[in-house]
Amino acid sequence: MxxxxxxxxxxxxxxxxxxxxxxxxxxxxxxxxxxxxxxxxxxxxxxxxxxxxxCSSDDNVTKEVELSIEQQILGKWILGEIDLKMQLGDNVITDEVGTDVTNELDLYFEFKEGNVVTLYQKQYQNGEVTQGTGTYTVSGSQLTVNISGTPQVFEYEINGDKLSLTLNAEEMYEGQLLIMNLTYHLYK
CATH class of the missing domain: 1.10.287 (Helix Hairpins)
Structure with a gap:
């Protein structure tokens, strides 16, 4: 060559x-x-x-700092979509995943330092606005939000700029067990 x-x-x-x-x-x-x-x-x-x-030293390497759950949750989280599953006895009534509700509902949670939370909700159909300030606590995989003296316990998951809050409820309806799983997908 x-x-x-x-x-x-x-x-x-x-x-x-x-x-x-x-x-x-x-x-x-x-x-x-x-x-x-x-x-x-x-x-x-x-x-x-x-x-x-x-084998070099990591002195000059920028390390990603892992934030605690309490730090990750801080900020304003705006509702994007919901998942809803309802079951009455053995019959599935509805099973919707990723339903965009932003045309029907404006909802956000704002989590602040000192375990303070603000909730704002506006339903576009009737113009009804609900808002309030309360407290929140994080324990394991549960987030408890207490606004107006009524605590609501959610299973939560944070993945980057997405917060998923799942509400599980069971009650008897016409002699059958009604199971509801509602997940709010909120974004920063």
């Missing part, structure tokens, strides 16, 4: 290649040996550098 490239260059620039070919033939072995040593040196350098890089 070296010889072919050299010949092409020689022809392009009208060099006399007679003497050069003799030089190349005599020194081809030396050239190949140097090339091999250079390649091995580069490989050794890469291997050594990667060893040092992988």
């Amino acid at each position: 070296f010889l072919v490239n050299f010949l092409r260059l020689s022809q392009l620039y009208n060099f006399k290649i007679g003497m050069c070919l003799i030089f190349v033939k005599n020194n081809l072995n030396i050239y190949l040996m140097k090339r091999l040593l250079t390649s091995l040196s580069i490989l050794a350098l890469i291997a050594t550098s990667s060893t040092f890089i992988s």
Whole structure:
């Protein structure tokens, strides 16, 4: 390959290649040996550098700080969609997933420091507005929101800028067990 490239260059620039070919033939072995040593040196350098890089100190590396649940929940969370499953006895009445309700309902929770929560809800159909301020507590996978003296216990999950609050309720209705699972998907 070296010889072919050299010949092409020689022809392009009208060099006399007679003497050069003799030089190349005599020194081809030396050239190949140097090339091999250079390649091995580069490989050794890469291997050594990667060893040092992988064993380097983490002093200058920016580490992602994991926030506590209490810190993650702070802020304003706006309703995007809901999941609703209702079952009466063995019959599933409804099983809706990811239903966009933003055309029907404006709802947000704002969680503040000191375990203070504000709720705002407006139903577009009748213009009814509900709002209030209360407290919240986090315990394990449960979030308890207490506004106007009525505590509501949700199962919660935070995934980045998405907060899912699930409300599970059971009651007897006409002699059968009514099970309701409602999940609010809220976004920052």
